[in-house]
Amino acid sequence: MFSYRHAFHAGNHADVLKHTTLIALMKYLTQKDTALTVIDTHAGAGLYRLDGDYTETSGEAQEGIFKLLSGSKVAPAQAQRAPAAPKPIAKSANPATSKGAAVKPAVAPDGWAPALQDYIDVLRGLNPQFAESGDVAHLKIYPGSPFIEQQFLSGRDKLKLFELHPTDYKSLSGNIEQLGVGRQVAVSREDGFEALKVFLPPPARRAMVLCDPSYEMKSDYGRVATCMADAVKRFATGTYVVWYPIIPRPEAHDLPRKLKTLAVKAGRSWLNAALTVKSSKLTTDTSGEVVRPGLPASGMFVINPPHTLKAALQAALPQMVALLGQDRNAGFTLEHGG
Template identity: 90%
Template sequence: MFSYRHAFHAGNHADVLKHTTLIALMKYLTQKDTALTVIDTHAGAGLYRLDGDYTETSGEAQEGVFRLLSEPKAPPAQAPRAQAAPKTVAKPAAAKPASTAAAGWAPALQDYIGILRGLNPQFAETGDVAHLKIYPGSPFIEQQFLSGRDKLKLFELHPTDYKSLSGNIEQLGVGRQVAVAREDGFEALKTFLPPPARRAMVLCDPSYEMKSDYGRVATCMADAVKRFATGTYVVWYPIIPRPEAHDLPRKLKTLAVKASRSWLNATLTVKSSKLTTDTSGEVIRPGLPASGMFVINPPHTLKAELQAALPQMVALLGQDRNAGFTLEHGG
C-alpha cells in the first residue's frame, strides 16, 4: 500500500498538466473576497528535489518539466484550437531562440513557470534548467495563492511523506491556515463538506497503485457533490491500458450530468501506450503515456486557458506521433 512515492514522478508530464491546471484554478478561485477552503486528499511530500536520487533514478522529470523548458525549444507562436471530442494532435513547433520563448508561452504555462522560478532563484535569474532543483507538489502550489481568510487541509497516509510534508509546511510559518493530517483523504473529506464559508476546492489525485482507488475516487466524488453541490472538484487520473482507468472519467461525467453540474475533462498524451521489444526480444513497457484532469464545477475561464496551453504541452512534451490532447466540457 505504501510502495508508491511521488518523488519518483515529480515534474513528469502528468505533473505539468496537473499543476498548470491547478494553478489556473487557484488563481481564479482566490480572487473572491469570500473565504475558500482547499482540501488535498493525497498531498504527498509537498516539495521534491529534482536532483535527488528518486527523480534521477526514474528520469521522468527529464521527459516532463525539463523537456518543456530546455533550449532551444520554445512554445508555438500561435497555438491551434482544441477539438471537443476527438483527439487533437499538435505538431511540434520549430525551434526558436531562447530570448523569444517567454513571449510565446500561453498564460497558464507562464504562471506555471512563474511558480518554478519563485522556488528556484538561480533558475529565475539565469533561465538555465540546470538550476531547476526544487519542484513543488500541489500543497505548495495551493498555499501560495491563499489569503489570510483561506484554509488548506492536507491529508497524507504514507508515513515518510507525511513526515516530510509536515516539516515542509512548518517551514512556511503559516500557522493554523494549513492543517496536515495523517488520515485517509477519501474518508476525511466527508468531515469538511460543506465548508463554513460555502466555498471549497477539492483536489483528489491518489496513486492508483491499487485498482480499488478508481472506484474510491468515483464514490468519493459522488458523496462530495451530494454534500456540497457547488464545490469545485478536481480529479487527476492516469490513462493506461486498464478498464478502470478508462471507466473513471466516464463515471465522473455521468455523475456531473446527473447532478446538473458543469464539467471539464482535459487529457494530455505524450506517447504510445503499446508495448515494444528491444533487440534481444525483451518487452519494454512505455511507462505512463497519458493522463487527464476532470473538473466538476470548473471556472468559466478554465476552458480557454487550457485551449491555449495544451497544444504547447503537446508540441514540447510529445515523444512520438501519438502525442495529442483532448478538451471536453459540458453543463
C-alpha cells in the same frame, strides 16, 4: 500499500498538466473576498528535489518539466518573451472546438500560453537561480500540490492536507512547518477519501477539492468515483478536481466516464482535459525483451470548473503536446459540458 512515492515521478508530464491546471484554478478561485477552503486528499511530501536520488533514478522529470523548458535557454524572469521552440504538427481530438485541427507551434512569437507562464513563474519563485538566469540546470526544487495551493491563499483561506504514507507525511509536516503559516494549513495522517466528508460543506460555502491518489491499487478508481459522488451530494457547488492516469486498464478509462455521468446527473458543469505524450503499446528491445511504455497519458477532470479554465487550457495544451510529445501519438483532448 505504501510502496508508491511521488518523488520518483515529480516533474513528469502528468505533473505539468496537473499543476498547470491547478494553478489556473487557484488563481481564479482566490480572487473573491469570501474565504476558500482547499482540501488535498492525497498531498504527498509537498516539495521534491529534482536533483535527488528518486527523480534521477526514474528520469521522468527529463521527459516532463526539463523537456518543456529545454531546447534553448528559458528567458530570465525580467523578460516576457519565451524561447523559440520546436514546431511539430499533432492532432487534437477536441469535441469542444475543432476536432482533428493541427496544433499550432509550441510557443507563439509572443511567448508561452498564460497558464504555462504562470506555472513557470511558480517554479521560478522556488528556484531563485533559475529565475535569475533562465538556465534549467538551476531548476532544483519542484513543488507538489500543497505548496502550489498555499502560495495562492489569502489570510482568510484554509488548506487541509491529508497523507497516509508515513515517510511522506513526515516530510509534508516538516515542509509545511517551514512556511510559518500557522493554522492556515492543517496536515493530517488520514485517509483523504474518508476525511473529506468531515469538511463538506465548508463554513464559508466555498471549497476546492483535489483528489490525486496514486492508483497503485485498482480499488482507487472506484473510491475516487464514490468519493466525488458523496462530495457533490454534500456540497454541490464545490469545485472538484480529479487527476487520473490513462493506461491500458479498464478502470482507468471508466473513471472519466463515471465522473461525467455524475456531473450530468447532478446538473453540474464539467471539464475533462487529457494529455497524451506517446503510444501505450508494448514494444521490444534489441534483445527481444518486452518494454513497457510507462505512463503514456493522463487527465484532469473538473466538476464546477471556473468559466476561464477552458480558454486557459485551449491555449496551453497545444504547447504541451508540441514540447512534451514523444511520438506521433502525442495529442490532447478537451471536453466540457453543463
